Amino acid sequence: MKITLNRPSIIKEAEGSRCILKKVNGPLSIIPECILFFIVLILTSIVYGLGGDFIAGILYGITHGGGTVNDVYNWDYYTPITLMSEVLWTLSVLLVAYIWQKRTPRTHGFVKKNAVRDYAIGLVAGFAMFSAAVGICVATGALSLKAASNVNYSLIGIFAIGWFFQGMAEEVICRGFFLVSLARKNNLVIAVLGNSLAFAALHLANPGIGALPLVNLTLFGICASVYFIKTGNIWLVSAMHSIWNAVQGNFYGILVSGGFTGPTIFNSTIDTGKTLINGGDFGLEGGLAVSIVLVITILIGLLIPGIEDKKAE
Numbered sequence: 001m002k003i004t005l006n007r008p009s010i011i012k013e014a015e016g017s018r019c020i021l022k023k024v025n026g027p028l029s030i031i032p033e034c035i036l037f038f039i040v041l042i043l044t045s046i047v048y049g050l051g052g053d054f055i056a057g058i059l060y061g062i063t064h065g066g067g068t069v070n071d072v073y074n075w076d077y078y079t080p081i082t083l084m085s086e087v088l089w090t091l092s093v094l095l096v097a098y099i100w101q102k103r104t105p106r107t108h109g110f111v112k113k114n115a116v117r118d119y120a121i122g123l124v125a126g127f128a129m130f131s132a133a134v135g136i137c138v139a140t141g142a143l144s145l146k147a148a149s150n151v152n153y154s155l156i157g158i159f160a161i162g163w164f165f166q167g168m169a170e171e172v173i174c175r176g177f178f179l180v181s182l183a184r185k186n187n188l189v190i191a192v193l194g195n196s197l198a199f200a201a202l203h204l205a206n207p208g209i210g211a212l213p214l215v216n217l218t219l220f221g222i223c224a225s226v227y228f229i230k231t232g233n234i235w236l237v238s239a240m241h242s243i244w245n246a247v248q249g250n251f252y253g254i255l256v257s258g259g260f261t262g263p264t265i266f267n268s269t270i271d272t273g274k275t276l277i278n279g280g281d282f283g284l285e286g287g288l289a290v291s292i293v294l295v296i297t298i299l300i301g302l303l304i305p306g307i308e309d310k311k312a313e
Helices: 009-014 026-064 069-073 078-084 087-101 113-141 151-182 190-202 211-233 235-252 272-278 288-303 307-312
Strands: 144-145 266-270
Touching: 009 151, 026 069, 026 078, 026 087, 026 151, 026 190, 078 151, 087 151, 113 144, 113 235, 113 272, 113 288, 151 190, 151 211, 151 235, 190 211, 211 235, 211 288, 266 272, 272 288
Parallel strands: none
Antiparallel strands: 144 266
């Protein structure tokens, strides 16, 4: 089998949509598209950030009869509620893209065909990928696992719903919006690398960030980009992203990109002498175990035929 990466129909459909500085073509078109991306990112992040806090505050007030800002922030349900609020991010990105670029949700990957099948595949793939990284860490003695006690399964279930919206939002902004925007007037390699580097940059303020975490975040962006292009929809990569985070934080009890874990089924303990493998303070995404899994997954994605590859045969 040969490595192929052909343009899916959703990118071809977006090519006719307008963009800022319409006369700018080729590599120079990256500049206005990057400017637009960061404007959209900032504005839509404010929308969902304020919206999440507002919704959490209202719900806390209803269930507790009032409280302080700190009470809301320390509430067990605050984090999953803010994760769910990222649906506002998705909707606001789609709205801005429609107004500014005349792009429909379909050009972001919201394709009906194979939606359920691909989402299910993404869930299985994401679980297997992260579990493989955990397996490497356990086999090398870089990580140990122990079943947690007094597991709050209902809260874990609510977190899972939150991760569903969070994974979708990041894939829509980075793959559905930015990758497609770049690919309209550039080759796919530029679009893949551009959106993947932007995805990594979104995590620059995370605790424990460093060179290897940034490399792995870029690799994750490349991985998601490849499968987005191969499937021609947003479903598989959204599911892969969501379950990756959910399994990491609420199943294995490992820091999610240097952040929190929340309620978990297993408690993990890292060997501080093997942080190159387990990622240390950033979590597994900062270690070589995840690097290995992502590189293998990218190679598999490049080798398997995508929907446009099959049409070309």
